[in-house]
Amino acid sequence: MSFLSVNLPLVALLPFFGAPLAAFAARYHRLASAWTAGLVTILSLLFLLPSARFPFNGDTLIQSWDWIPAAGLEFAFRLDGLALLFALLILVIGLLIVIYARYYLSDRDSMGRFFAYLLMFMGSMLGIVLSENLIQLLVFWELTSLTSFLLISYWQHRQDARQGARMALAITGAGGLALLAGILLIGHVVGSFNLTDVLAAGDEIRAHSLYLPILLLILLGVFTKSAQFPFHFWLPHAMAAPTPVSAYLHSATMVKAGIFLLARLFPALSGTTEWMWLVGGAGLLTLILGAYTALVKHDLKGLLAYSTLSHLGLITLLFGFSTPMATVAAIFHIINHATFKASLFMVAGIIDHETGTRDMRRLNGLLKYMPHTAVLAMIAAAAMAGVPLLNGFLSKEMFFEQAVLASDTSMITWAIPVLVTLAAAFSVAYSIRFIHDVFFNGEAKDLPKTPHEPPRFMKIPVDLLVVLCLVVGIAPMLVAGPILAVAVSGSLQTATPDFSIALWHGFNLPLLMSVIAMAAGVWLYWQRQIIYRLHEQLNERFDGKAVFDRLLSQINGFAAMITRRFDKGSLQHAALWIIGTAVLAGVIGFANQSAPLFGERALLPIDAISLMLVTGLIIASVLTAVLHRQRLVALITIGVVGLIVALGFVKFSAPDLALTQLSIEIVTIVLLLLALFFLPQLAPAESDKTRLWRDGGIALLAGGAVSVLAMAVLSRDFMPISGFFIENSVPGGGGTNVVNVILVDFRGFDTLGEIVVLALAGLGIFAMMRGLKLPAPKLDFSGRDWSNDPHPPIMQTLTRLLFPLMLMVAVFIFLRGHNLPGGGFIAGLIASVALIAQYLANGIDWTSDRLRFDMHKVIGFGLLIAVMTGVVAMMLGYPFLTSAFTYLYWPVVGKFEVASAIAFDIGVFLVVVGATVMILVQLGKLTHEANHRQQQEQK
Amino acid sequence: MEWLIALAIGVMTACGVFLTLRPHTFSVVLGLTLLAYAVNVFLFAMGRLTIGQPVVIDATATGYADPLPQALVLTAIVIAFGMTAFLIVLALKARSELGNDHVDGLHISNKKNGARR
Known part of the structure; x- marks a missing residue:
């Protein structure tokens, strides 16, 4: 068994093993958990890298073990270009986040808990991208929902954190259910849950009558996870998380999981009109809505949150175009967005950390306090705006090109280039705001802390990411070309189309659109006060959170009403429901039976002793019920019942049972006698007579039904399976x-x-x-x-x-x-x-x-x-x-x-x-x- | 004979159910014990009634009772004891913690003046 046949599961599972270690290490030293998390991440990376040559050679590495073969479940992992790209993003950015978080978290925050959650989340993400089996993918998908819940609500004392986390969990969890249904349908159509089979069966799926339900269900999962309209509203509320979490979840991971699934299932589902309208439509709406809202947010992280929405919309829209070149652009933008957005979130965290606020109306003129951070922020924000020489510019140009191409296909779609240029203008405007409002624009107003540069190592992750933005922007084919090519071929499952990314493509329509967007963006920023005023008039009229909260409280109210109906906090009441339901189920069973109630089996004759004993048993039982308030007497009569039952076992050829019953009877009675010492010897009379009658009625009904049922069985012949035991008892059991x-x-x-x-x-x-x-x-x-x-x-x-x-x-x-x-x-x-x-x-x-x-x-x-x-x-x-x-x-x-x-x-x-x-x-x-x-x- | 046994099972069930629905812990324990008897005999009877043919392998035996329900019921009797014991101790614990032996942790007499729950 070679290393390359077992390493993929280890890549995904190592962080899960590391999580308890990180939590445990925190006991000994605060920073030990950060070290543990970092080392686990590096180890995972080292496990992954040796198999990177498979995708580069054009192979797909698959490692699988049987799990529940009967249910089509395999424990199966795959590594193709797409999986490799995502796994690298998750691990590399994860490592930077670990370094950053070590400086970000304060003494009051529990480091162990943070890094344990972070590692579990990382493992879940790796599980998604490396899964070969769709059901297994879903398991990891749900795990990301759960672990992101823990991460978002990390500051448990804050109400907004708890609420934001709950909303994220409810929405992504609901989406996960839809996704499960979609995956089950795919399995039904294809006959396998393995991606290899599913991706090869694209034509079959698209031609199937279940295609639309499958698409809708899968997209529900994707859109909720990637915060696409109309499920976008959870993402800004998840900003209550510590900034390293936001930087990780909303740049390279959580929200990208949805995008990943789009890319993953692209060969199986894309290319139809339904796909284009649904995916493209949601993407376009999210793109514009996010870009507009980002400009009007005064919270630094709010701006970034909506800008994330907008960029996710952009990527979704590209997948909606359904062409190979659009896929190239989409995956390229996934890389670029991950780099510049992670660095911007980290900058926002630094500013928050060093000034004590994220409100851009108070943050001004920070340039002289933190020049280094300012430079980093400017480069990253320029990449976000799509300024030439930076990676954001390249993918945005490609995006414009695809938008123009798409507009040729029909009459209505001429609007697409116009709308995307508008969105780009807004994105330029909010990028300018991020720089101008924060680092220039006069003096800071009553900041809680005097700002200064953060510790050196807090900036290093940002440094690295920003350098990456620049390098990719200047020499795209050299730096990003190879990995992009394998990732695209992994997504398309065919050869990558020839593409050449370059800074200069000559004077063309995309360049014109870029210029227009730049100019319009500057103008929009200049006129921003008008937009703020307009926004305030419209404000919160379409608030997703309000709708969500109303829905939630209605569901809760409904559940509470049902509970109040059934659960009155009383055992008697609950027992009544249980017994009543059992009796009802029995009666329904009898009523639906057309066969005669009793069978034809020859009955045994009644003898006098049996008659006497059964009469005794009946009298003793009834006495127990009637005299139960005189507890000692009831104990004696119930003892009589037990003894007669034991005698019955003797009579009907069950000596073992008789012996057991007899000795148990003695023990039980002694036990109840001992207990009775502490309980009132007499129970008070019950005041509620109607309840007595009602219970008596139910008891008679239950008893009668059981009698009839017993007789229905006893009067019929049967085929016992005991022959085997009787025959093999001596030869087999000795x-x-x-x-x-x-x-x-x-x-x-x-x-x-x-x-x-x-x-x-x-x-x-x-x-x-x-x-x-x-x-x-x-x-x-x-x-x-x-x-x-x-x-x-x-x-x-x-x-x-x-x-x-x-x-x-x-x-x-x-x-x-x-x-x-x-x-x-x-x-x-x-x-x-x-x-x-x-x-x-x-x-x-x-x-x-x-x-x-x-x-x-x-x-x-x-x-x-x-x-x-x-x-x-x-x-x-x-x-x-x-x-x-x-x-x-x-x-x-x-x-x-x-x-x-x-x-x-x-x-x-x-x-x-x-x-x-x-x-x-x-x-x-x-x-x-x-x-x-x-x-x-x-x- | 079958009628007699079916009747006995029915009566034990009825009394057990009635007692299970009573408001005091001791009655509930008695009721569940009776129900356990009823269930055990019912399960046992699923192997049909056989007289004088115990399942001990013997060359002279003319037939055997069904051993499977017997084995099931044997352990069921022991488990029922475990359950009874657990319940009665739970009842004692409830009495110690709550100061009364009502199944809902409250007494009829103090229902009016805000019972302790």
Whole structure:
């Protein structure tokens, strides 16, 4: 197994492993988590780079493992040019963000938490871009929604952060659901979730009748993630995040995930009229809306947020054009936007950090305080405006060219070049504002801090990005050409069209549009006060957030109304709903049944003893229900019910069940008696008579329905599947008691589950009783003092004599269990009864002195033995819990069978003893302590 | 005989349901215990009723009862005990924390003057 066959999953998963490390490292030193995050990012990058040669050779690297093959799920990763470009952007810009954030975060911010979230987010993004399987892609997609929620709400104490994060999560989460539906439909059409198959099946998808639903659903996912109109409004509110987060999420990652998906599914979905109108339309609207709003925002980050919207719109519009050259321009602009927008966000963060405000009405004339930052900002903003010699200019020229080309296709589309020039003019205007308003334009007004240059290393990431803007702008083909070419071929899944990006293309229409946009932009900025006034009159009339909030509060109100209807905070009420629903479901089931209610099976004759016993059971049950307020009496009658049930098991050929029921009955009654000590002996009468009648009615209905159902089954013949167990019990399990063989052998795994449940119940009870202090009632229910007699001597003596005998019975029952009625469960219960009898007869102190087992350990030991028998089988190469047996010849005893299932049964035995005794002894101790306290009080 | 057993299951269910709907914890525990009996017998009866033919392999046996429901019910009995024990301790805990044994943590007598929840 070579490194290049496993490295891609590691690239995506490393940050997830690094996240807890970063959180953990923060314990030792504040900056240790930043170092961890940086090193993890570099490591991820090093894992990625060796496979970069595949895309450059024109190959696609695919690494896949089966996950749930039946559901078409593979754990599959792919690396083509598009994935490589995005992975590089995510990692390189991520690394710069890590450096920047280390200086940005203040002492009060938890570094560990920040970098842990950031790494998880980075891993999710890498997962999206490197996924081969669409379902897996969606999993990572949802993970970005969740982790970005954590990042945006990083300053949890701020309400706007919490609200912004919630809005981002709600909208991108809803989009994720739509995307899931779209992906499932694609899988249905193509028959595979693997991108290789999906991308090759573009014609098939486009010709399919489900194409439009697929497109709509996928675009819903894309538009919500990439904040395209009309889902754009979450992005500006997400600006409440710390600036490094904004710089990362809104330049190279989160919002680019949607764009990535457009590029990724381009061969499968693009090229139709629907695609052009939907994608292009949303892109154009977002482009113009974002550019206009960016100019009128006074918040530095608000300006950048809307400018991000506008640039995302631009890229979306380019994909909407659906031509190979437009794709080249789109991907080129993805690179450029990531570089200049990340640096601008970082500059905004520096300004915020050093001055204490982001309000451009107060920030002025910062040039003399921070000249270095000012230069960086100017270059980056010029790139955003599309000034020649910078990367933004090149992609904008290409964009204009594509807009002009698109306008040839039909009559209406002549508007496109006009509109994009208008948007470009606004983008020039807000870029000028970013520079002029902040660094020039007079003196700063009452800043919270005296501004100065930030620490040197805070600027280094910005330096690097700005240099990149320049270098790409001057020598595009040399620097960005190769990676752009492979990325485009990855997106198109065909050869890249010939393109040549150059500064000078001669005098043509795009150049004219650029000049017009520049001039118009300067004029717009000059006239900005008029625009502000106009905007204030229109202000917030179309506020997405208000609509969202109203919708949210309506949904919440609706949910609260439903909840109020069903959940009145009352167990009785809830139980009524549950039982009522069950009865209703049963009645509907019966009503829809056309077959006769009862079958033809020959019934057994009734004998006098059975009749008597069942009559007794019915009387005892009814008495329990009627007399439940006299609790001691009800306890006695319910004991009668349990005993008759045990007798019934004897009658109907189930000796194992009878033994179990009998011993459980004893334990249960002792338990309830102990508990009853602390509860009122008599319950008050219920005032609500109608409720009694209503409950009685429901109870009768339920009972009647169950009776009819039982009879409907009992009167029919059936085909049991038990033949297998009966036939294989001796040859396969080595035991003649089939019930026991099923428990410890055939269905051993189930039994393991059952004893785990029992162990958990025991431990849960132990946990609940810790610190539990209940007052002992002073008088019994008849108003008499409790008897102060010590433990009755005859019972004491007898139980002590009986103890070894009972244990012997337990051992006997245990040993014969495999062949005759008995086994671990029953033996465990008998042993428990023997132990509990000692506690009852001799008192807690006396018994605890002599019985020094810690029942926790007994339970643990039992579970360990049970699991070990399974593990041993596994180590020998058999499935978990496979049993083996052999026969030994002992003197006197004769032929004796030894099965590994016996070891399993010992585990069962120990868990049953441990749990049962622990429960009862804990409860007994409670009584004991309460009595003790009371006696002391009396003294 | 089948009618008798079906009737017994029905009566245990009815009484169990009635008790489960009562407002005091102890009654609810009793009710669930009765329901557990009913469910166990019901499950057991799904293997049909057989008299005098225990499932212990023997050359002279003429037939066997269905062992599968028996194995299921055996563990169900033990689990039902675990559940009963858990519930009753929960009831005690509720009484210790809330000072009463009403299932909703309030007493009819103090409902009017703002019950502790």
